[in-house]
Amino acid sequence: MTDPILSIRNLTVDLPRGADRPHAVEALTLQVQPREIVCIVGESGSGKSITAFTTMGLLPKALTPSSGEVLFEGRDLLTLPAAEHAKLRGRRMAMIFQEPMSALNPCYTVGDQIEEMFEQHTTLSKAERRARTLHLLDEVQLPDPPRIYESYPHQLSGGQRQRIVIAMALALDPALLIADEPTTALDLSTQAQILHLLKDLREKHSAGILFVTHDFDVVAEIADRVVVMKQGRIVEQGPAEEVLTRPRHPYTRLLIDAVPRRSRAVGQDLSRSPEILRVAGLDKTYHIRGTMFRPARTVHACRDIEFGVRRGETLGIVGESGSGKSTLVKCLIRLEDPDNGAVWVEGTNIAGYSRRALHPYRKDIQIVFQDPYGSLNPRRTIGDQLAEGPTNFGEPRAKVMARARELMRIVRLEPEALNRYPNQFSGGQRQRICIARALMVEPKVLIADEAVSALDVSVQKEVLKLLNEIRDRMGLTVLFITHDLRVAAQVCDRLIVMQKGEIVERGTVDEVFGTPKHAYTQKLLAAQPGQAWEVPDIASLPPARLDAMGGLI
Amino acid sequence: DQASGTLNLAFSKEVETADVYFNTAREGLLLNHAIWDGLLYRNPETGAYEGNLATDWTWIDPTTIEFKLREGVTFHNGEAFTADDVVYTVDYVTNPDNGVKNLANVMWMERAEKIDDHTVRLILKAPFPAAEDFLAGPVAIYPDEYYAEVGPQGMGVAPIGTGPLKVAELDPGKHFVLEANEAYFDGPKGASAIGRIDIRTIPDVNTQIAEFFNGTLDFLWNVPADQAEKLEAMGRYEVVNAPAMRVGYISMDAAGRSGESPLTDKRVRQAIYHAIDRQTILDALVKGSSKVVDSACAPVQTACAQDLPSYEYDPEKAKALLAEAGYADGFTIDFYAYRDRPYAEAMMGFLDAVGIKTNLNYMQYAALREQHRKGEVPMTFLTWGSNSVADASAMTAEFFTGGPQDDARDPEIIDWIQQADSTTDKEKRAGHYKQALTKIVEEAYWVPLFTYNVNYVLGPDIAYTPTDDEIVRFFAFDWK
Amino acid sequence: MLLFTLKRFGLAICVALTVSAISFGLLYMAGDPAVAIAGENASSVDIAAITAQYGFDRPLLVQYADWLGGALTGDLGRSWYFDLPVTQIVTDRLGVTVTLGALAISFALILAIPMGVAAAVRPNSLIDRAALFLSVVGQAIPSFWFGLILIVVFSIKLGLVPASGSASWKHFILPTVVLGYYATPAIMRLTRAGMLEVLSADYIRTARAKGLDTRKILFKHALRNAIIPVISLAAVQMGFMLGGSIVVESIFALHGAGYLAWESISRNDLPVMQALILVFSMFYILFTFLADLLNAWMDPRLRVG
Amino acid sequence: MTHTPPVPPVREVQPSPRQMMLRRALRHRGLLFGGAVMLVILLIAIFAPLLSQHSPYAQSLMARMKPPVFLGGEATHWLGTDALGRDYWSRLAHGARVSLMIGLFAATISALIGSTLGILAGYFGGRVDMAVTFLINVRLAMPVVLVALAVVALFGGSLTVVVTVLGLLLWDRFAVVLRAATMQVRKLEYVAAAEVLGASLPRILWKDILPNVMNHLIVIFTLEMAHAIILEAALSFLGLGVQPPTPSWGLMISEGKEMLLFEPWLITIPGVALFLLVLSINMLGDGIRDVTAPEGRN
């Protein structure tokens, strides 16, 4: 083995007093070799980013490394003066961040921002800098480099911006590249391209890459080695193949077990059950008023949408960001008024109803939103918010509260929680509360708009399970909106695929995933990372053995 | 100051225009005396009228005066002063189409007739005893050719007169620089001893005093009594107090123009008269050479009788009168004022003590006068400065002849004053005035309060003797 | 861009028209202007003549239309008090006020921005606390009181600067401080808040990851973004300052538009007041418009692509 | 996987929003200082008649401008007397009422106007928003001091007129801030959820929007209250504020200003009082802003 580029030994980073645990990262040891991609996985808050920031010398002031060492090219970064560390940044080590939309300064052209690297670290002339920049733009496969060079960040798409950041990182051939969830904010096809790019670049630039992610599919796609973190500690590390197919630590197993399977045990036969919801010819166009400096434009968010759902069925709606999924459901629950078309709920067309006429039908369709933090009013108790629906439909308070208590049990929360405020719950718990709130009015159709996208896999699994249970128990009909094909495959009976406001493909899960007809669907499926990885059946693995500290024996 | 040879002065308000016929401000009157001359001049020490642009004058009959004009006088622009200038000026200002602002100052003149180059006759509309005073005051003589050419606006920004001082620089409303008129004739005013006078506008008294301390102002006037006392106590400055023609008074709506009001009852008005301790207000706030008066005019004015009945300060008697009138528990009334807020507040304090509650409406003069004219003001504290015209008619005629500001509307008084103003017999005139003034007190139509005074503060190197007509004679200053 | 400019311009006109209509209505509602024109010592005879001469007996709407027609051609009528064209008086006085406003806003910016930046770079440090203290105290000090104190200390006691007038640049020092200090807290707070927000933005992290030196990060990357809202605020403040310089001008005897406004109120000189309200609102609109343009220039996201 | 996951316990560590606010409040020095000063002034205002043995209106023309005790005055008038011989302490104490009242009422009027406009604009957007934005622009384009002066000059300066004028002129910040805040809240999904659950418009505005923009409202309220108090003082300074003999601090400064160069304490005493009041209100506002920063995302 060659010398590692980066060698972190026994690193501990303290959290400020009053945090929920004393250390952000504790006794962490890992190494990155040249041309190696090391993935750090773990749930939110496990300390992945902190590890990356410590190495880069970008830790927030509140956090301090208290012990250990971070050896980079033979020097301990923790004892290096800040100015020396700054000189390494960009030149010998570079970093790519999660949010491409905000990682670039909106005020300067991207060419200017890449050139800054040369300006800061080299003595190249203006012309040379420009030439090198254009070359880089070409290398990260951006079309028409001279044009891109002159562009401002806001004129580029997310994927393009991420490439700019990558170009910037690679400008001076750093020995170490740290990527903190660089593809999480991108859609599938862009993600695939970026991952591909990174793999290529590792070869060309012979850099070691430390790749932070929470997505096991991504790990399976690119990792050479995997480090699994939990609560600031490494619980398991090893070659990718080993960790992914034969995880040893219970926590790793829990995580991998939570990864949705690409298929679902076939549910009951629904072809006989009656159609409960039918949508036909639904159109919605947004006219975006020209703001101060931008001309007006129109967006066809939904075009001629047509589908039906049977009682007890789960219909998945998939598609990339901006394809019109949310707009469609907003029209169904009449948060938006469709321009055209009909929405039949058990035979009543509510599409044209006025606010008042609609009122009694409101409770037929309920919705659970994506953002677990934004969907509960922080100033009202949980009980008050659960009671909102039935109260609006005139039910007596006592009955409502009894039902609320019961629903709390169903979503596995203590009834006492009714007296508390949303900030006292975690994200997953909040999603359960939202589900309970939707169920308070006994809806016929429940819409879940990316209801689990913001959750960690293990929590996601719990919530999905809960949803499944409730559906089966109450005979609910569910519209399940997601961009995660794995999730869709696992929970849905039938799928529709949307692109640019139109339905481009529909059918059962097996039909759509097995024999996609539309080019868009095919592309979407092909872009999924880690397809080669067969998620292991955890139950069949030998039991894990841990020492007293929770480490592996 | 003396070192720079420039006398620095400050106006506390902006003067709209330097054309004296088109402004009504006190500051305008001061400029008038400095830049122009009248036909006559009133000697501030003796009160006698002396020839100024005229050397001699005779009453041909009660409505005609003949003037012998001074020879060899030139205007600042070199134009010679002749009878034509007098005729032109009188004709111009008496023509209503020209919109002169202070009509009362000129409307008593009918026209002027040129006899020869240096003799002119002034024809009055009716006998007008105060004519000499007006001719010595507001009626300035303009150069006919120049005025015909530039009109009021030109005169406003580039004034030309015969006076002891001429305008060197003028920034309308903000800044005046006057220079001594080297060619000034040997008249009663005398030439200016100071070569250059710089007048700025500084509205805030504190700022004025600050500048005075810094030596960037040489002279202050209209300094409030308290500050004047303090300045005097500092021992470095000479403070001179001089009486003013201005009289303060409370006017009450005896005629009931503002609707149902306790003030229509004579006993209530008398109670108010009794209730206010004018002497104390005077001693504590007004100070200086002011005097309590019972006349509806200033003692210095001709025909302003002073041996009138009076009401001593007696709150008990006031209460008794109120009780008699049916207001044993007092009443509440709107009280208007536009200047000297502390005086008004002091009066309100005294009224409060006898049970009369007052709501103060402190407003701009224009607004108050407007409301007063409409008869919507039950009780108001006003003052009147008579344009420094030293004749009782300058005040009584304005307020007791049935005009819109007449709150008494007493036909007897109206009659007496009109008779007085149409006779030139001084005895008879004085008699009628006394009758009117006495009845005003007896009926308590007004509560005449006190005369005003003016404080002048002189810088260390300034010599000047203030006069008692509120007119600062810029030409009479000298260095020590 | 052109279309937008036109639209903004149209909106500005509508705003100015509404403001002028409201103020016209308000001002003419109270009292007979003839008395105001006649002045303090005028007699009753004068007033009747004036009413007829100025046409105050016509309906209000007619008078407004008349005024508006004149205003559109730059003729704002004649001052009742000075009997000069209002346009002339106002333009004459505006110089001082605009100078004062420009000086004051420069003073405020020069004081507030460095302090705001310094405070944001080291939150909770001594300089941050000092800045906070200054801004809290600054908000609470009435400007008239502050102005008088400055005169007493710097003019009378120390004799460093003249107390009043506008003859030289020295005369502008105290008024600039008083008026500028008034705008400082708001600008400083916004700079600090903006810098704090920007400094925690992702692109600053990117810049740091690039190994840029601190100066470049602060001034090239952070300040440029943080300053954008400050520009808008400064424009608004500048607009307020012109209208709010009344107190300062009256204390320091600066014959600017603010002082003219105050005097015109006492003199009931409605044409001048009317014109001043119009001019001040136009200035406000102009400044905010310029700020928008400046922002568009500074922030490429606002430019047309 | 056969076991059912345990019922997750409620996170006991997290106190309710109200408790958290209280905790932060008790640690916020500015808020505590501002609150304390404000409380003192409030108490003085409430108990003014009990705290002074002289009437604020009782004149004594022969005992004018007596200095306060610390400048060698007598104990009967420990803050001295004014130019009409009225007890300065009594006027100051009663003046606290007037200043607070002006601040409170003017801010209330503008809060009503501004927040109604702002919330409606923010909630409905579109045409309503355009109309409100236009109104805000018109209001911002009007020079406040000038218009206030003109109106008070024309209509007389009773307390009612001053309060009304200030109230009608100071609503812009309410509208601007609440419009933005409402727009933000309106985008949040709990508003959509309430709508889907059949809540009526007033109910949504009242239960979901208002409580969540309340902190902005309170902060602006304090700012505008301070603003109104300072403006009234400025109007009084120019001689166009409330009417004497009402003991307003602004009026006291305006009356005392005459003697600035000779009896500076006359203007210093109400000046300091005004400064402290405005300072405490502002600190209170800043504190409230810090303390009520919406919790949620931890």
Ligand SMILES: Nc1ncnc2c1ncn2[C@@H]1O[C@H](COP(=O)(O)OP(=O)(O)OP(=O)(O)O)[C@@H](O)[C@H]1O
């Ligand atoms: N600036 C900070 N101040 C205080 N605590 C912090 C700060 N940044 C992170 N933490 C804490 O440090 C711990 C680790 O955070 P870190 O950002 O490394 O998590 P992560 O694994 O990257 O999670 P995610 O997947 O959400 O990005 C968390 O408990 C977090 O709350």
Ligand SMILES: Nc1ncnc2c1ncn2[C@@H]1O[C@H](COP(=O)(O)OP(=O)(O)OP(=O)(O)O)[C@@H](O)[C@H]1O
């Ligand atoms: N209120 C709105 N005004 C204008 N345009 C809108 C509005 N809401 C959505 N759009 C546009 O309509 C299109 C569809 O948006 P929609 O939110 O339905 O997409 P989505 O499929 O839900 O995406 P995501 O996966 O990101 O949630 C997008 O181009 C979006 O920009």
Ligand SMILES: [Mg+2]
């Ligand atoms: Mg992270």
Ligand SMILES: [Mg+2]
């Ligand atoms: Mg969506």
Ligand code: NI
């Ligand atoms: Ni299990």
